[in-house]
Every structure is written in structure tokens, then in C-alpha cells.
Amino acid sequence: MSLPVLYIGNRRFSSWSLRAWLVLQKSGIEFETRLIPLNEGETRSAISEISPGGTVPALHTADGVIWDSLAICEWAAERKPDLWPAQDMLRARARAAVSSMHAGFLSLREHCPMDLCREGVYKDLDDVTQMDIAVMQALWHDVMTPAGEFMFGEWSIADAFFTPVASRFRSYAVELHSEAQSYCDTLLSEKDYLDWHSKAQLEDYTNPYENPL
Ligand SMILES: N[C@@H](CCC(=O)N[C@@H](CS)C(=O)NCC(=O)O)C(=O)O
Incomplete structure (x- = not known):
């Protein structure tokens, strides 16, 4: 098949x-x-x-x-x-976090588009985008399982949904609280992400973001 x-x-x-x-x-x-x-x-x-x-x-x-x-x-x-947390309240909260990402953080998405070939290049961000970043860090703080590396302890779909955000924070040199920074570092050192990232460096296509940097 x-x-x-x-x-x-x-x-x-x-x-x-x-x-x-x-x-x-x-x-x-x-x-x-x-x-x-x-x-x-x-x-x-x-x-x-x-x-x-x-x-x-x-x-x-x-x-x-x-x-x-x-x-x-x-x-x-x-x-x-097991791609979602096993415990029902954690699973519900993981779905809530994913929905927030899927439908929201519009300013961050617009002004800091994912670009895996951009590394640590600072960009001045407007107030609405700064607010998105503050809300995102508060959300992470609220759901982060203290003992776990990932959002809900074990890796879940929620961590997949926030991995591109971690890459954006790195690309645009966004300053984060230490907890958020260490969560981003964890996501960006995952083997699968690194595999995707290295393949991205080899792509040779039009860059739609050449001007707004
Ligand atoms: N809500 C959709 C959004 C998908 C989306 O916007 N994909 C972009 C690429 S990241 C796309 O296909 N754009 C069409 C285009 O560029 O012509 C999802 O979660 O899959």
C-alpha cells in the first residue's frame, strides 16, 4: 500500500x-x-x-x-x-494552547514571518507585536509543567505548534524571560527540527521577505 x-x-x-x-x-x-x-x-x-x-x-x-x-x-x-498529554485536563489545556497559536498571535505572525535562514537579526517591533510576545510568554508560563522540558512534560502537539515561534524569536533576536528562552532553546535543539532546519538552508527559492527586514 x-x-x-x-x-x-x-x-x-x-x-x-x-x-x-x-x-x-x-x-x-x-x-x-x-x-x-x-x-x-x-x-x-x-x-x-x-x-x-x-x-x-x-x-x-x-x-x-x-x-x-x-x-x-x-x-x-x-x-x-500519546501525541497529546495523557491526563484529560492537560490534554484540554494543550488543545487550548494549540488553538491560540492556530488562530491568534496575528501581529507576531505578520511582522516576524518564519525565515530559517535569518539568525539573530534584530527588528524593531510595534506595540501590538510586543503585546503578542508578552501574551505568548504568559501562556507558556501558565501551562509549563515545572518538571518537564516541554510544555506539558512530555513532547506533544503543543510543542510542535510553538516550535516555529521559537525560531522566529531567534531569527529576530527577541529578548525573552529566562523560562521562555530555555523552552525555545529546548525546541530548537530537537533532532527533527535540526534536520528540517539544515534542509531549509539548502533551498534556493524566492524570498518573499527581502524588503521588510
Ligand atoms: N490554517 C492553515 C494555514 C496554512 C497556510 O497558510 N499555508 C501557507 C504556507 S505556510 C500557504 O499554503 N499559502 C499559500 C500560498 O502561499 O500560495 C494550516 O494550519 O495549515
Whole structure:
């Protein structure tokens, strides 16, 4: 039987692709990865051929296509439930944290787009983005399990959702509280992330963020 195929955008820029890919990697489910370059002339038509939602990531399974990073992660968690915390309140709070990321922090997302080839280059951020950063650190503080390296102790989908944020903080040299900094350092030293990051350095596609730096 053919393996599920995860369609992703450029590793350098596609934070939603990174989230879904990290979760599938951790799940142990075998899958293939295929990349569609973003911001090229053919991008829109190439994505519309493989994703009913018109975005990547999209996962092609033997039973159908799933688009949207969170839906792909839930598909994986139905097969591998330990991708969410085992305890029901922790699981509910992990889902809340993921939903906050999936639907929110819009200013941070707009002004600090993920760029894995940008390392420690400071950018002046407006008040709304600073507020997003403050809220994010407060959220992390609220849910962080004291004894654990990860948000809810063991690695979970919540940590996948915040890994691209940790990379943005590093890219834009954002100063963080020590707890948040050490959480980011943990996420960015994960083997799967490092693998994705090193492949991102080899990509040679259009940079949509050349001007706003
Ligand atoms: N809510 C979606 C967002 C996906 C999304 O915005 N993906 C971007 C790439 S990171 C995309 O496909 N953009 C289409 C384009 O650049 O043409 C998800 O979680 O998967």
C-alpha cells in the first residue's frame, strides 16, 4: 500500500508545514514528503491541485486528503494518542494552547514571518507585536509543567505548534524571560527540527521577505 504523502511549502518559510511534519515525524507513522515552492508563478495552481483548502500542508492518505496543519495533527493523534498529554485536563489545556497559536498571535505572525535562514537579526517591533510576545510568554508560563522540558512534560502537539515561534524569536533576536528562552532553546535543539532546519538552508527559492527586514 502506498504511504501517506505530506505536501509542504518551503522548509525555510512554511511554519504550518513544519508543525504538521514535526508531528508526523514524532508519530512514527511512515510518510513521504513532497515540497511545493511558495511564491512562484505556478504556486497557486500547484497547491490547488493537491489541497482542497488551497494551502499547504496537505496530507494525502489512502482514504482521502486532509488539509490544514491542525487537522493533520489530529489525524495522527487518532492513530498515536500519546501525541497529546495523557491526563484529560492537560490534554484540554494543550488543545487550548494549540488553538491560540492556530488562530491568534496575528501581529507576531505578520511582522516576524518564519525565515530559517535569518539568525539573530534584530527588528524593531510595534506595540501590538510586543503585546503578542508578552501574551505568548504568559501562556507558556501558565501551562509549563515545572518538571518537564516541554510544555506539558512530555513532547506533544503543543510543542510542535510553538516550535516555529521559537525560531522566529531567534531569527529576530527577541529578548525573552529566562523560562521562555530555555523552552525555545529546548525546541530548537530537537533532532527533527535540526534536520528540517539544515534542509531549509539548502533551498534556493524566492524570498518573499527581502524588503521588510
Ligand atoms: N490554517 C492553515 C494555514 C496554512 C497556510 O497558510 N499555508 C501557507 C504556507 S505556510 C500557504 O499554503 N499559502 C499559500 C500560498 O502561499 O500560495 C494550516 O494550519 O495549515
